Amino acid sequence: MNSEFTIAVHSLVLLAYRPDHMATSDMIAHNVSTHPARVRKVMGCLRKMGYVTTKEGSGGGFILCCDPAEVTLAEIYKTTSIGSIKPGWCSGDTGQDCMVACNMADVMEQIFTEAEMQLLAYFDKLTIQQVLERLREAQQDKV
Amino acid sequence: MNSEFTIAVHSLVLLAYRPDHMATSDMIAHNVSTHPARVRKVMGCLRKMGYVTTKEGSGGGFILCCDPAEVTLAEIYKTTSIGSIKPGWCSGDTGQDCMVACNMADVMEQIFTEAEMQLLAYFDKLTIQQVLERLREAQQDKV
DNA sequence: CTTACTGTAATTATATGCATTACAGTTGAT
DNA sequence: ATCAACTGTAATGCATATAATTACAGTAAG
DSSP states (O other), X not given: OOTXXXXXXXXXXXXXXXXXXXXXXXXXXXXXXXXXXXXXXXXHHHHHTTSXXXXXXTTOEXXXXXXXXXXXXXXXXXXXXXXXXXXXXXXSOTTSSOHHHHHHHHHHHHHHHHHHHHHHHHHTTOBHHHHHHHHHHHHHHHO | OOTHHHHHHHHHHHHHHXXXXXXXXXXXHHHXXXXXXXXXXXXXXXXHTTSEEEEOSTTOEEEEOSOTTTOBHHHHXXXXXXXXXXXXXXXXXXXXXXXXXXXXXXXXXXXXXXXXXXXXXXHTTOBHXXXXXXXXXXXXXXX
16 A cells, blocks of 8 residues: 555644644654655645645645544545555456456456455544544553 | 465466366466466465465476365455555654654554455455456456 | 476566655745 | 745655566476
8 A cells, every 4th residue: 555645644643633733844754754855745635635734935834724533534545545455467468368367457456446445434434533542542552 | 465466366266267177387377467487486375275286297287176166355365465455664753752653653553454354354255256257247248 | 218397596677665856936034 | 135944846866575587406297
């Protein structure tokens, strides 16, 4: 799976966690452990979906503008990673005589698409808020 | 996702389709569109699970020794690709002060593990035999 | 004893993913 | 009006992952 999904979830959770619901790409990148340019790319995606707004210029950054309890991981997966469970590599060969060889790619495509829908059904039950709660639980379990 | 899953499914379906339930790595590789050495590696995995037996030496090859209607894609996924939906890349940093940064890796790990169980639940309902039937349907739909 | 196979590991080639750099555009502060 | 601190985006470089290929020892049939 595409790791932009993880970055998107992490960024939204971080914004939800921060009292002012705001952070720069540098702050997010440091928290996520990646490069600010990569964060900005992912945030661009979240902005298009209306989950964050951008304040440009000095003193700017990203501002959460959605209710963390309303946004599900399914929506985030759809925008960042749809199709990513299917391997890039494709079995078979449509040019062959054999019924198996020439239809396998199509059938596996069907199967992966259905599998992805199962995944989405699960992600649809998880919100950003719930991820934040899980983080708090994980923190408590440590002590 | 790991493409060895696709190769394993394709190979088993092909063996199930062939009247003698037998084929060499060359034949399978040509049908799958990959290299015979790669097929032999995947088949080694299927042999360990008891789905095929090997006949070595001249005139040898791989022989299906299971009921295609009994073997599910879930079992195949478990042997070839378990853990492959989780991205290699990992968010956060356990060394940081921030509660979000230092627990995100663990929480995402949980989430991906649960997501994979959803996937397995779906694959558990699909057998090699059913994949073969889907191939026949796909073939029919073309005409 | 030769031919046709598998088993497995090592090597090479290619694709993908991530980090980094670069720079134009925007805004706030002085 | 100029500087400093940001975002947006594209291009480049680098590392890792994946697939193809090569190589060769081992095994069985004829």
